[in-house]
Amino acid sequence: MRFSLRHVFGMVAVAGMLAVGAPASAQNTTFNETQRQAIGEIVRDYLLKNPELLQEVIAELEKRQADQQRVAQSAVMKESKQAILSAPHSFVVGNPTGDVTLVEFFDYNCGYCKRALSDLQTLTKSDPKLRIVLKDFPVLGPESVEASRVALAAKNQLSADKLFEYHTKLLESRGRVNGDRAIAVAKEMGLDVARLQKDMNGTDVKAALAENADLGDKLGLTGTPAFIIGDEVISGAVGLDPLKKVVASVRQCGKATC
Numbered sequence: 001m002r003f004s005l006r007h008v009f010g011m012v013a014v015a016g017m018l019a020v021g022a023p024a025s026a027q028n029t030t031f032n033e034t035q036r037q038a039i040g041e042i043v044r045d046y047l048l049k050n051p052e053l054l055q056e057v058i059a060e061l062e063k064r065q066a067d068q069q070r071v072a073q074s075a076v077m078k079e080s081k082q083a084i085l086s087a088p089h090s091f092v093v094g095n096p097t098g099d100v101t102l103v104e105f106f107d108y109n110c111g112y113c114k115r116a117l118s119d120l121q122t123l124t125k126s127d128p129k130l131r132i133v134l135k136d137f138p139v140l141g142p143e144s145v146e147a148s149r150v151a152l153a154a155k156n157q158l159s160a161d162k163l164f165e166y167h168t169k170l171l172e173s174r175g176r177v178n179g180d181r182a183i184a185v186a187k188e189m190g191l192d193v194a195r196l197q198k199d200m201n202g203t204d205v206k207a208a209l210a211e212n213a214d215l216g217d218k219l220g221l222t223g224t225p226a227f228i229i230g231d232e233v234i235s236g237a238v239g240l241d242p243l244k245k246v247v248a249s250v251r252q253c254g255k256a257t258c
Helices: 005-020 024-028 033-049 052-079 081-086 111-126 142-154 160-171 179-188 193-199 203-219 240-253
Strands: 091-094 100-106 130-136 226-229 232-235
Touching (some): 033 052, 081 203, 091 160, 100 203, 100 240, 111 130, 111 240, 130 203, 142 160, 142 179, 142 203
16 A cells, blocks of 8 residues: 555654543644654554554555545535536537536546547437537647647537537547547548637637636536536546436436436
């Protein structure tokens, strides 16, 4: 098991209080150098004799951090509900008036997003009441940003079904997906390239990417894909069955877990 410095500092502080029997109120006590060295030796000896404490402390720390993150994410989802579910620059797959909405933040160069694509395709076919919102979240470098700029501009020329076809072609591309690849696919599908190049440099596209980046930051998203459904943020390509399960739960009680 690997520990970050933050984890180690937290564990040492707890172990130190346990070892010397210090109450929580004593954390601000000032010690001289000799006392600090003595406490350090006590902590070291205590941890060597009780290494299982490290796992207990790290588990509790991670649980508290996860709980804090869920509370923060819930607040953002309430405050930014409109931007998350109904932003005009996002595009909808499946039933536009569906009773449950699944939102995906994705990057065209994300291998896990490519893996999750088949799950979304299956969901759209098997669940006629599901609404899926796709949000460009290019976090994997300048090439991803360029691809998203083109894709957002392509929305001006494509119907929902064709836009999902375009989205699929980009995700299924071999190698890195960049602006040139995104334009090439658009050209293959008969789009007006001159208009596309103009729109991709417009203020609407810039505003869309800025809004998605801001939402991702507020939600604490650290990668793609990231799904939002009901009251929960789901990180990673979790697979078809878990997504079906959470959709069913939201449909039943309005929450990811009933």
